[in-house]
Amino acid sequence: MKGDHVGTLKQLAIMGALNSFAEITTRMLGESLGISQQAASKEILKLAEKKLVERQIGQKGQRLTITKAGHEMLKREYLEYKLLFEPTKNMQIHGSVFSGLGEGRYYISQARYKQQFAKKLMFAPFEGTLNIRVTASDMPLFETLTFSEGIRIDGFVSKGRTFGDVKCFLAMLQGIECSVIIPVRTHYTDVMEVIASRHLRSALSLKDGDMVELDISLE
Amino acid sequence: MKGDHVGTLKQLAIMGALNSFAEITTRMLGESLGISQQAASKEILKLAEKKLVERQIGQKGQRLTITKAGHEMLKREYLEYKLLFEPTKNMQIHGSVFSGLGEGRYYISQARYKQQFAKKLMFAPFEGTLNIRVTASDMPLFETLTFSEGIRIDGFVSKGRTFGDVKCFLAMLQGIECSVIIPVRTHYTDVMEVIASRHLRSALSLKDGDMVELDISLE
DNA sequence: ATTACTATAGTGCGAGTAA
DNA sequence: TTTACTCGCACTATAGTAA
Numbered sequence: 001m002k003g004d005h006v007g008t009l010k011q012l013a014i015m016g017a018l019n020s021f022a023e024i025t026t027r028m029l030g031e032s033l034g035i036s037q038q039a040a041s042k043e044i045l046k047l048a049e050k051k052l053v054e055r056q057i058g059q060k061g062q063r064l065t066i067t068k069a070g071h072e073m074l075k076r077e078y079l080e081y082k083l084l085f086e087p088t089k090n091m092q093i094h095g096s097v098f099s100g101l102g103e104g105r106y107y108i109s110q111a112r113y114k115q116q117f118a119k120k121l122m123f124a125p126f127e128g129t130l131n132i133r134v135t136a137s138d139m140p141l142f143e144t145l146t147f148s149e150g151i152r153i154d155g156f157v158s159k160g161r162t163f164g165d166v167k168c169f170l171a172m173l174q175g176i177e178c179s180v181i182i183p184v185r186t187h188y189t190d191v192m193e194v195i196a197s198r199h200l201r202s203a204l205s206l207k208d209g210d211m212v213e214l215d216i217s218l219e
Numbered sequence: 220m221k222g223d224h225v226g227t228l229k230q231l232a233i234m235g236a237l238n239s240f241a242e243i244t245t246r247m248l249g250e251s252l253g254i255s256q257q258a259a260s261k262e263i264l265k266l267a268e269k270k271l272v273e274r275q276i277g278q279k280g281q282r283l284t285i286t287k288a289g290h291e292m293l294k295r296e297y298l299e300y301k302l303l304f305e306p307t308k309n310m311q312i313h314g315s316v317f318s319g320l321g322e323g324r325y326y327i328s329q330a331r332y333k334q335q336f337a338k339k340l341m342f343a344p345f346e347g348t349l350n351i352r353v354t355a356s357d358m359p360l361f362e363t364l365t366f367s368e369g370i371r372i373d374g375f376v377s378k379g380r381t382f383g384d385v386k387c388f389l390a391m392l393q394g395i396e397c398s399v400i401i402p403v404r405t406h407y408t409d410v411m412e413v414i415a416s417r418h419l420r421s422a423l424s425l426k427d428g429d430m431v432e433l434d435i436s437l438e
Numbered sequence: 439a440t441t442a443c444t445a446t447a448g449t450g451c452g453a454g455t456a457a
Numbered sequence: 458t459t460t461a462c463t464c465g466c467a468c469t470a471t472a473g474t475a476a
Contacts, residue, residue: 004223013303026441039470041442060440078300084232085297085359140305245460255452260461279459441476449469456462 006077008033008043009052009070018071021056021063072188079144090217091141095132095192097201097210104129104193108181110163112156117195120151121168121179125195129181130173132192132212139190145169145182148218152184171216174204180216225296227252227262228271228289237290240275240282291407294362302366309436310360314351314411316420316429323348323412327400329382331375336414339370340387340398344414348400349392351411351431358409364388364401367437371403390435393423399435 011032016022030040044064047053052070056063066074105128107113118124134142150167157163165184171194172178178196194200194214206212230251235241249259263283266272271289275282285293324347326332337343353361369386376382384403390413391397397415413419413433425431 004226007223007225010299010303014299018303025439036471038442038472042469045442057441062441074300075304078297078304080229080233081293081297081300084229084237085294244458257453257461258451261450264461276460281460443475444473445471446473447469447471449467451465451467453465454463457460 005043005047005050005052006073008047009066009074010077012047012053012064013066013074017053017064017066018074019065021065023061024064025061075143076146079140079147083144083147088218090215091144093134093138093142093192093214093216094211095134095138095190095214096208097206097212098131098133098208100129100131100191100193104131104181107163108195110156110158112158113153113163113166116153117168117179120153121170123177123197125179126197126199128199129193129195130178130200130206132194132214134190134192135211136190142190142192145180145216145218146186150182150218151179155184169216169218171214173200173212173214176200176203178214180214224262224266224269224271225292227266228285228293229296231266231272231283232285232293236272236283236285237293238284240284242280243283244280298359298363298366302363307437309434310363312353312357312361312411312433312435313430314353314357314409314433315427316425316431317350317352317427319348319350319410319412323350323400326382327414329375329377331377332372332382332385335372336387336398339372340389342396342416344398345416345418347418348412348414349397349419349425351413351433353409353411354430355409361409361411364399364435364437365405369401369437370398374403388435388437390433392419392431392433395419395422397433399433 011029012024015024015032017024026041026044027037029044030037033040044053044055048055051067052073054065054067108117108125108129109127114124150169153166153168155162155164167182167184168179170177171180173194176196176198178194178200181193181195192214200206230248231243234243234251236243245260245263246256248263249256252259263272267274270286271292273284273286327336327344327348328346333343369388372385372387374381374383385400386403387398387400389396390399392413395415395417397413397419400412400414411433419425
């Protein structure tokens, strides 16, 4: 409400500024939004200031494109609507196994996390995570997890280091009960981290590059 | 831009007012939107005045639900986003054949329409339309046609009667080239009208109640 | 044509507060 | 606790206009 702007940004996207530069005059934009040319001009200036759009100004007009930040804002908006109108209880996400750097193991081996996993997930996880790189076509689905509640695991501070809140989604991987872990304050990623009571990689004889399907429950 | 309100409406939907009454205080709403309790109160009053939400006021709080008009506004918003982020070239829509009242035939037999059909669709339509009632599960897909460009057929006035702009989408029905016709200023409907160079009903031996799949191109 | 400045009119927000 | 009023201030839109 405070600063709307998302409506303007959406209109610019509709006018073709989502994936490339589009020639959009302040008059056109104003008409589309039902505001004056002057107000549209200011809207664009504000969006540019917030680095949501990038401008190329010519003699007779300007070319606009939506930045990565702007794209993410619109995507976020879209996913919120999607969750409203197309709620799902389960989703299947595909991806390929790969080897991480072991940060996952470090995180989940923290006592404060482990206690909560055991209590809230009904299984004590093996100390290690299975990294899955989500298939591009399943990214929209994966991203909706960002807006779903999940099972909340509280963060904490230990030895001066902050461990943030994370959320879990119960899932099944080739018949084994497991859980997807997602930081609450997440950045864009195509990496899905999975924990289970067993070492998934050896239990399922998985090796790097293997494709897997995860059946995720949103409760 | 003029009156935002869609952002507030979306928030109310997220808070559970989409499909039933939800207990939402002005304070809660204000916090969610990052505005004051007072401003939230005014937002709700405005939405109620515009008949986008319905209120039930109690002693200590209120119950809110989003009206049909509000629901449609949000749906519209959602479909616009969907078109941005999940563009499609083709869609399959299912439905059942039924007999209309012959209004379709009356409309498309107008000379001014016929001329344009012949020129822009590359086939001169048979004077009659095949009515298809879209399956409920395909309605979301069908509704996105509302926001797609299509092939524009200009409206006109004839004998004091107004024939509005319509748009066409090329399609295939059981191997026969045809076209879906949609009025540009459309109201909510689950009826799809199809024209072709032949009488589809007899060419395909269709009778009322038959299920058909239409493959529609959005260019 | 454009974009965008200035000045003015209008709208909206929030603090205080009543019911 | 609620909702929602008034009022003052700030922000925002538009008209006019410059570049």
